[in-house]
Amino acid sequence: MVTIVDVARYASVSKSTVSLVINNSPLVKEETRQKVEDAIKTLGYVCNNNARGLRTKETKCLGLIIAIENNIVQTYDYNYETGLYSYNITNGIPVGLEGTDYGLITERYCPAEAKGVLPQAIHNGRVDGVFLVGNLFEQSFISEIKMRGLPVVVLGTDFAQVDSVNADVIQGTYVETKHLLETGHKRIAYINCPQIYKSSADRLKGFRKACDEFAESVENHWEVFCPQNTGEGGYEAVKQLWESGIRPDGIATANEPIALGVMRYLYGENIHIPDDISLVSYEASILGGYTSPALTTVNIHKEHMGEIAAQLLLKRIENPERPYETKVVAPDLVVRDSVKKRLP
Amino acid sequence: MVTIVDVARYASVSKSTVSLVINNSPLVKEETRQKVEDAIKTLGYVCNNNARGLRTKETKCLGLIIAIENNIVQTYDYNYETGLYSYNITNGIPVGLEGTDYGLITERYCPAEAKGVLPQAIHNGRVDGVFLVGNLFEQSFISEIKMRGLPVVVLGTDFAQVDSVNADVIQGTYVETKHLLETGHKRIAYINCPQIYKSSADRLKGFRKACDEFAESVENHWEVFCPQNTGEGGYEAVKQLWESGIRPDGIATANEPIALGVMRYLYGENIHIPDDISLVSYEASILGGYTSPALTTVNIHKEHMGEIAAQLLLKRIENPERPYETKVVAPDLVVRDSVKKRLP
DNA sequence: CTGAAAGCGCTTACAG
DNA sequence: CTGAAAGCGCTTACAG
Numbered sequence: 001m002v003t004i005v006d007v008a009r010y011a012s013v014s015k016s017t018v019s020l021v022i023n024n025s026p027l028v029k030e031e032t033r034q035k036v037e038d039a040i041k042t043l044g045y046v047c048n049n050n051a052r053g054l055r056t057k058e059t060k061c062l063g064l065i066i067a068i069e070n071n072i073v074q075t076y077d078y079n080y081e082t083g084l085y086s087y088n089i090t091n092g093i094p095v096g097l098e099g100t101d102y103g104l105i106t107e108r109y110c111p112a113e114a115k116g117v118l119p120q121a122i123h124n125g126r127v128d129g130v131f132l133v134g135n136l137f138e139q140s141f142i143s144e145i146k147m148r149g150l151p152v153v154v155l156g157t158d159f160a161q162v163d164s165v166n167a168d169v170i171q172g173t174y175v176e177t178k179h180l181l182e183t184g185h186k187r188i189a190y191i192n193c194p195q196i197y198k199s200s201a202d203r204l205k206g207f208r209k210a211c212d213e214f215a216e217s218v219e220n221h222w223e224v225f226c227p228q229n230t231g232e233g234g235y236e237a238v239k240q241l242w243e244s245g246i247r248p249d250g251i252a253t254a255n256e257p258i259a260l261g262v263m264r265y266l267y268g269e270n271i272h273i274p275d276d277i278s279l280v281s282y283e284a285s286i287l288g289g290y291t292s293p294a295l296t297t298v299n300i301h302k303e304h305m306g307e308i309a310a311q312l313l314l315k316r317i318e319n320p321e322r323p324y325e326t327k328v329v330a331p332d333l334v335v336r337d338s339v340k341k342r343l344p
Numbered sequence: 345m346v347t348i349v350d351v352a353r354y355a356s357v358s359k360s361t362v363s364l365v366i367n368n369s370p371l372v373k374e375e376t377r378q379k380v381e382d383a384i385k386t387l388g389y390v391c392n393n394n395a396r397g398l399r400t401k402e403t404k405c406l407g408l409i410i411a412i413e414n415n416i417v418q419t420y421d422y423n424y425e426t427g428l429y430s431y432n433i434t435n436g437i438p439v440g441l442e443g444t445d446y447g448l449i450t451e452r453y454c455p456a457e458a459k460g461v462l463p464q465a466i467h468n469g470r471v472d473g474v475f476l477v478g479n480l481f482e483q484s485f486i487s488e489i490k491m492r493g494l495p496v497v498v499l500g501t502d503f504a505q506v507d508s509v510n511a512d513v514i515q516g517t518y519v520e521t522k523h524l525l526e527t528g529h530k531r532i533a534y535i536n537c538p539q540i541y542k543s544s545a546d547r548l549k550g551f552r553k554a555c556d557e558f559a560e561s562v563e564n565h566w567e568v569f570c571p572q573n574t575g576e577g578g579y580e581a582v583k584q585l586w587e588s589g590i591r592p593d594g595i596a597t598a599n600e601p602i603a604l605g606v607m608r609y610l611y612g613e614n615i616h617i618p619d620d621i622s623l624v625s626y627e628a629s630i631l632g633g634y635t636s637p638a639l640t641t642v643n644i645h646k647e648h649m650g651e652i653a654a655q656l657l658l659k660r661i662e663n664p665e666r667p668y669e670t671k672v673v674a675p676d677l678v679v680r681d682s683v684k685k686r687l688p
Numbered sequence: 689c690t691g692a693a694a695g696c697g698c699t700t701a702c703a704g
Numbered sequence: 705c706t707g708a709a710a711g712c713g714c715t716t717a718c719a720g
Contacts, residue, residue, distance in 0.1 A: 001713095003712095003713055003714085004713065004714065004715095005713080013690075013691085014690060014691045014692075015691090015713090015714085015715095016690070016691060016692080016715080016716080017689090017690060017691075019714070019715055019716085020689095020690090020715095022714095023715080027689060027690085028689070028690085029689060029690090032689080032690080046467065046468060046469055047468075047713090047714080048398070048469065048712085048713050048714065049394075049403075049468060049469065049470060049714095050393075050394045050395075050397035050398040050403065050712085050713080050714090051394075051398050051696090051712070051713030051714035051715090052713080052714055052715075053394035053696095053714090054392070054394040054395050054398055054695095054696045054697065054698085054712090054713080054714070054715095055695080055696055055713085055714050055715045055716080056696090056714085056715070056716095057696080059393075059394065061447075061449070061470075064450075071439075073647050073648075074432065074435070074630075074647060075633070076628050076629055076630050076632065076633035076634075076643075077633045077638075078633050078634045078638065080630075080633070082630045082634070084630065087431055088418065091418070091452070094451070094452055095415075101464060101468060103405075103449045103451075103464070103465050103468070103470050104449060104450060104451070105405070105447045105448060105449050105450075106408075106448060106449075106450040107438070107447075107448070108435070108438055120445060120447070121447050123390065124390060124391075124393060124445060124447070125390055125392065125393065126393060126405075126447050231633075231634050257634065260634040260635070260636070261634075263636050264636040264638075267636040267637070268636075284420050285420055286418075286420050286424075286426045286428070286630075286631070287630070287631070287634055288420065289419070289420035289421045289422050289424070289575075290420075290422045290426070290575050290601065290604040290605075290631055290635075291604070291634075291635055291636075292604070292607050292608040292611035292612075292635075293611070294421075294422065294608075299420075303417050303418060304417075345697095347696095347697055347698085348697065348698065348699095349697080357706075357707085358706065358707045358708075359697090359698085359699095359707090360699080360700080360706070360707060360708080361705090361706060361707075363698070363699055363700085364699095364705095364706090366698095367699080371705060371706085372705070372706085373705060373706090376705080376706080391697090391698080392696085392697050392698065393698095394696085394697080394698090395696070395697030395698040395699090395712090396697080396698055396699075397698090397712095398696090398697080398698070398699095398711095398712045398713065398714085399697085399698050399699045399700080399711080399712055400698085400699070400700095400712090401712080
């Protein structure tokens with residue numbers, strides 16, 4: 001293995017100088033730098049992270065902690081959470097880390113089963129900072145991580161005293177609802193996520209804002225919460241609506257798993273989308289893109305959320321004292337095939 | 345930060361003894377061990393991985409390299425690869441790592457755009473071993489990693505001179521085809537993955553094996569390759585079949601993205617699944633579980649593949665000289681709603 | 689701008 | 705079975 005000493009010898013400088021070059025110190029003469037960099041290249045030198053970390057007390061690794069409900073193996077049935085939301089967010093993080101040489105340690109973590117034990121990567125001191133994905137964490141958990149001196153960025157929920165990035169839930173729900181209204185729907189239902197999630201209240205705000213704006217044309221509107229964030233949850237929710245005799249001409253949902261559950265119920269009842277009823281979804285995931293008909297949906301740009309989170313964490317590490325930021329990503333409507341324009 | 349020295353002082357032993365305890369050496373008297381372990385607990389000592397690694401030349405991290413086609417952001421449309429196959433496999437790896445204190449560094453890697461540069465985690469010497477997921481790698485890439493002295497486990501393809509885990513493709517395809525045949529289908533089509541993938545040949549074998557077994561009852565069977573492993577690929581493949589006037593009563597596919605593409609075509613043609621035609625899929629993913637109707641599919645147990653891969657890598661690290669193993673995971677049929685029993 | 693020296697927290701022969 | 709000592713490859717004041 002080639003070390004700093006080999007490079008120093010090859011370039012006929014001291015190893016301190018090599019170190020300074022590696023760390024981009026401005027203290028090195030351009031000529032010396034060049035000489036050292038040539039030596040590094042020809043010898044194929046790579047800095048030993050363990051040695052560096054031992055000195056600097058940094059790991060140059062970041063932790064990506066993904067909250068999971070439980071450790072049960074996926075059956076892929078529609079009564080299971082898909083995990084797609086976290087997964088897609090996660091894919092954006094490396095994009096935001098590009099150009100740095102941070103490694104990313106990913107860990108799935110089930111708060112319910114952890115009994116107070118922190119994620120292994122954190123406990124073992126393997127990381128310089130932490131991304132928290134999902135809405136299963138508690139404030140106390142975040143505090144504990146911060147007490148260890150680790151910067152934290154939260155994705156997908158809001159917490160006090162941390163940087164966070166989130167979708168603009170109110171706006172996104174407003175956009176999907178408005179689309180239904182603008183295409184002439186008059187009796188619309190909103191299938192919300194379970195009420196236990198903080199976001200459900202914001203979703204309601206977005207839905208109602210659109211309804212208020214179109215108060216003249218809306219004949220009726222309904223709101224219902226799903227029992228869970230799954231296909232089955234969506235299924236049960238519309239079923240309840242239907243069995244109460246409610247007949248909307250358009251439905252908006254809080255996410256794609258729910259939307260596909262709604263589709264399954266309608267499929268069973270032989271109700272055609274979009275001829276008999278329109279459906280708009282929220283989130284944008286592979287589910288909505290692949291199903292038939294393809295779902296018109298609100299893209300909340302999950303990958304982009306991950307990318308922004310990475311930038312926030314980097315900035316926080318660089319300057320631990322900066323004020324906390326809450327970034328919000330703007331949603332877009334993606335028009336596909338599940339909404340039909342109704343005549344007035 | 346509490347170090348080995350603090351523990352030694354607290355337990356009134358030397359720091360070498362503490363080190364021996366941490367590393368489960370049998371050389372320590374039970375009584376001494378107890379004393380040290382108590383000290384570790386009360387002081388909350390955690391071993392510094394950088395220091396340990398500097399000595400032992402290990403990182404106690406493993407690398408999970410996921411092959412991606414390109415770095416384009418997902419649109420979630422059905423002409424994009426879903427990435428679900430790799431993702432699901434990946435989720436099983438931590439299960440197999442449980443009980444160890446290996447960290448897992450995940451990196452998405454695009455061989456086509458890398459221009460010979462190894463994944464960062466490997467190049468920077470951050471890992472003691474590597475998982476390779478996906479079938480975009482070349483033999484030379486694997487060799488290069490091995491030349492660095494890193495053990496490798498490959499998931500989802502076969503290569504020479506490495507441990508690997510794979511689904512039993514022939515058997516799985518046989519199972520799905522047989523299911524169609526046993527339920528009385530007589531004119532069946534197989535929608536294969538693109539021919540460039542090595543597995544396509546095995547799939548054909550499985551399909552033909554079943555057809556041969558049911559030679560008496562099969563009236564006709566067709567085989568077609570998709571242009572890509574996407575929904576659109578499946579769509580184009582059935583479309584081609586249909587436009588040639590071919591009318592199967594059952595279709596089997598090579599994976600779920602393809603199956604959903606088939607569904608979209610049939611949906612457009614107003615052909616009902618399973619009343620007019622049956623569909624069996626292969627893989628088991630969230631796509632098949634959430635779509636309507638839910639797909640009857642062959643579960644190849646991707647998470648389990650990940651788990652086994654982890655065990656293989658651990659064994660290889662422990663004993664680099666052991667013979668290479670190729671593990672195969674047995675598939676199961678998952679009966680859902682896309683196949684209808686035909687009368688003879 | 690560059691070099692010599694100390695030290696980060698471990699592990700591992702080596703003596704005893 | 706336990707302790708003293710060397711050294712892993714870096715970084716960082718400190719002199720010069």
